[in-house]
Amino acid sequence: MLNARTFGYMHSEEEYDAMVAGAKEEWLSCDAELVLYTFSAQKPM
Amino acid sequence: MMELAAQVPPTVQIHGIDITSGLFPTSYPDNIQFSVNSVTSLPESWTSSYYFLHQRFLIAALTKDMWKSATTEMFRVLVKGGWVELVEPAIGSMFPSVGPHSTKVWSMTTSYRGIITSPHTHIPELLLEANYKYSNVKR
Numbered sequence: 676m677l678n679a680r681t682f683g684y685m686h687s688e689e690e691y692d693a694m695v696a697g698a699k700e701e702w703l704s705c706d707a708e709l710v711l712y713t714f715s716a717q718k719p720m
Numbered sequence: 721m722m723e724l725a726a727q728v729p730p731t732v733q734i735h736g737i738d739i740t741s742g743l744f745p746t747s748y749p750d751n752i753q754f755s756v757n758s759v760t761s762l763p764e765s766w767t768s769s770y771y772f773l774h775q776r777f778l779i780a781a782l783t784k785d786m787w788k789s790a791t792t793e794m795f796r797v798l799v800k801g802g803w804v805e806l807v808e809p810a811i812g813s814m815f816p817s818v819g820p821h822s823t824k825v826w827s828m829t830t831s832y833r834g835i836i837t838s839p840h841t842h843i844p845e846l847l848l849e850a851n852y853k854y855s856n857v858k859r
Contacts (some may be wrong), residue, residue: 684828697821705818710852712840712859714806716852 723750735770736790760789766797773798776807783834784842791850804852810859 685691721736722745728734730751737757738744744754759761759775760782773794782790794804829835836842840857847855 684824684831694821694824697819698825700821701822707818710810710859712808712810712843712857714804714808714839714843714847714855714857715803716804716847718795718800718802719802719851719853720801 721752722748725752759793760786762793762797768799770797771799771802772824773802773804775804776808777809779808779839780829780835782836784836785834786845787836787843787846788849791846791852795850795852804847806843808843810840 684693721734725732725734725748730749733736734752736752736754737743737759738754739756739758741754741756748754759778774793775790778790791804798804803822830837838859844857
């Protein structure tokens, strides 16, 4: 995403690092649970 | 892979791949091997070689076109009757409730054109398009 210039959302590496750190803190302190989907499929015999 | 290796006979060969070796462990059982490969383009020599494939957390790493390549390649390397298992998070609807930083991460991720944002609907379609016989999803 940095190589793609963050699609205009970020303007410096420091801003990007702060966003990632902030997101980590949000996930560690919120009650949200990550819902996972498991997909199974078989190759025909 | 380490947990699986401890639960299966040592004759079962377990092979892990990633696009870099950065996350490969330095110590692992003899029946585990690691290699640097991309699921979108697996070696020709692997055709019809694997009984079970497990892949997870690539939802933000692959575009829909790359997913098509991945499901087709996995189909190719499976033996007949072999199974694939894909595990992906339903993250799109959750980010806004987590916080502003997380919402921004998600906005940036989905700005990357072609990323699948609803894996629970798109991945079963891709599996069926790749000719898998049976597709099941559970939450």
